[in-house]
Amino acid sequence: xxxxxxxxxxxxxxxxxxxxxxxxxxxxxxxxxxxxxxxxxxxxxxxxxxxxxxxxxxxxxxxxxxxxxxxxxxxxxxxxxxxxxxxxxxxxxxxxxxxxxxxxxxxxxxxxxxxxxxxxxxxxxxxxxxxxxxxxxxxxxxxxxxxxxxxxxxxxxxxxxxxxxxxxxxxxxxxxxxxxxxxxxxxxxxxxxxxxxxxxxxxxxxxxxxxxxxxxxxxxxxxxxxxxxxxxxxxxxxxxxxxxxxxxxxxxxxxxxxxxxxxxxxxxxxxxxxxxxxxxxxxxxxxxxxxxxxxxxxxxxxxxxxxxxxxxxxxxxxxxxxxxxx
Numbered sequence: 001x002x003x004x005x006x007x008x009x010x011x012x013x014x015x016x017x018x019x020x021x022x023x024x025x026x027x028x029x030x031x032x033x034x035x036x037x038x039x040x041x042x043x044x045x046x047x048x049x050x051x052x053x054x055x056x057x058x059x060x061x062x063x064x065x066x067x068x069x070x071x072x073x074x075x076x077x078x079x080x081x082x083x084x085x086x087x088x089x090x091x092x093x094x095x096x097x098x099x100x101x102x103x104x105x106x107x108x109x110x111x112x113x114x115x116x117x118x119x120x121x122x123x124x125x126x127x128x129x130x131x132x133x134x135x136x137x138x139x140x141x142x143x144x145x146x147x148x149x150x151x152x153x154x155x156x157x158x159x160x161x162x163x164x165x166x167x168x169x170x171x172x173x174x175x176x177x178x179x180x181x182x183x184x185x186x187x188x189x190x191x192x193x194x195x196x197x198x199x200x201x202x203x204x205x206x207x208x209x210x211x212x213x214x215x216x217x218x219x220x221x222x223x224x225x226x227x228x229x230x231x232x233x234x235x236x237x238x239x240x241x242x243x244x245x246x247x248x249x250x251x252x253x254x255x256x257x258x259x260x261x262x263x264x265x266x267x268x269x270x271x272x273x274x275x276x277x278x279x280x281x282x283x284x285x286x287x288x289x290x291x292x293x294x295x296x297x298x299x300x301x302x303x304x305x306x307x308x309x310x311x312x313x314x315x316x317x318x319x320x321x322x323x324x325x326x
Contacts, residue, residue: 063104065311237271
């Protein structure tokens with residue numbers, strides 16, 4: 001009997017400020033979902049484990065399982081209190097947790113989805129990134145975002161700028177970090193950040209730097225930042241594939257406007273409950289529809305408590321169809 005991935009198991013998902021999506025929509029025919037920019041390279045699969053309302057050992061166990069089963073990536077998040085749930089519950093810090101998890105895995109790419117830029121100066125993030133890249137022997141994906149959780153900033157006394165202010169700071173931060181990663185000494189005179197003959201050693205294991213993932217869908221501010229600086233662009237997939245197709249086409253247009261080939265940037269989609277509900281055959285069809293519009297990297301937002309059977313069944317019944325398997 002074909003495996004079924006239940007809505008109950010995946011219904012509680014996480015995301016970096018994205019709105020909860022509407023109910024699932026049947027995937028359109030293949031000729032209705034041709035991508036504006038044909039994806040290149042393999043299809044990748046990952047998991048995101050929100051480090052809230054769980055123990056460290058529960059997170060470590062699920063990461064080691066994903067590593068063993070052949071998932072391509074695993075992510076924490078960057079928050080100091082739980083999101084979309086009781087904010088008074090337990091929540092681990094994402095980057096220090098990432099360093100520990102990187103040391104306990106062997107092949108899976110690791111990252112934070114995504115780092116809130118306003119929480120730290122760029123030099124702090126760059127140093128953390130270089131450290132984790134060494135701990136993981138070159139497996140870091142550097143996930144960055146503008147920040148969105150106002151309650152968190154208010155509670156801990158961190159500045160919460162306007163949407164434009166947060167986006168512009170993210171753009172400058174990415175410029176600063178790329179300089180630090182690639183130059184022997186760096187000088188930068190920006191509106192928000194400055195460097196003066198700044199050294200940066202050790203460099204990252206990955207050269208010229210770890211792949212940079214930028215999360216966000218705002219067409220006026222965040223998409224242009226991703227188009228200019230990202231190697232991976234992340235968003236949540238809409239169950240209505242036509243909407244995801246339109247979003248991907250919009251991003252491709254922004255890439256061309258800033259002089260970037262859209263095919264150079266991997267499209268990464270967070271996956272929520274609706275897309276994973278039902279028999280594996282239906283799940284594969286939904287994901288294939290997203291592949292056809294340009295998505296190359298699927299990241300499953302795992303709810304708490306983590307259920308190893310879900311991670312196993314997806315690896316067994318869904319992933320092989322996109323890797324030349326059954």
